[in-house]
Amino acid sequence: MIIGTGVDLVQVARIRKAIEKWNGRFLSRIYTPQEISYCKDKKQGFLHFAARFAAKEAVRKALEERMDWKEVEIINGLLGNPKVNLRGNARAVGRRQGAKKVFLSLSHDRNYAIAQAVVISDESI
Template identity: 40%
Template sequence: MKINCGTDIIEVKRIKNAVEKWGKGFLKRIFTQQEIDYSLHRSFCFEHLSARFAAKEAVFKAFGTGFSSADFKNVEIVNDQRGRPYVILKGNMKFLFGKLFAEQLTISMSHTQSLAQAVAILVVKDV
């Protein structure tokens, strides 16, 4: 078994500035509708968006893929009924999960008013 770790940290003001500058276009390019709806209905919406952005980048790092070819919407960050975040992979990321013989993908996110961070752990089966 191999364990890949990805981590990311971002300043909340970077996401806030991007949303204020590019509006819905930015949101729809990076986030799924479910992620947008979840975050915008929270008191600290920019912190929630930032944590999801960091989680997506952490997932890409755990997979070892580059950001230039990444489709951020192929990594969706949702919460279970208890509030615990988990990842839904789509498209090329779902394909890559299978191609790597991955067994598990786990994330953890946290944020303050100024920073959001995330860690992704990808467990890959020895082949």
């Protein structure tokens, strides 16, 4: 059963400006060390930072509760597909709501990044 869905669209330029202006301060407030390392290793890192920002916001919307940005970590699965790792309060919120899995889809182009999150309570769809 679907518990919640969330979608977020981000202008890549907005994330780029925040990183350029605040650099380490912005990055360490929003992203985990693993996310920062992954994005910085990419040729167009700003696109990946923007996609992960959109993903975090989409998950927060799907769970319908505010939580620390770094408690929603976006990692890559074995095939490169995005996975959600809930930590701390975000994990507690998910458990309280009966969340078993978060499906996540990301896409980006030069100007925008978009993410959709679907939280389900069991594996049967």
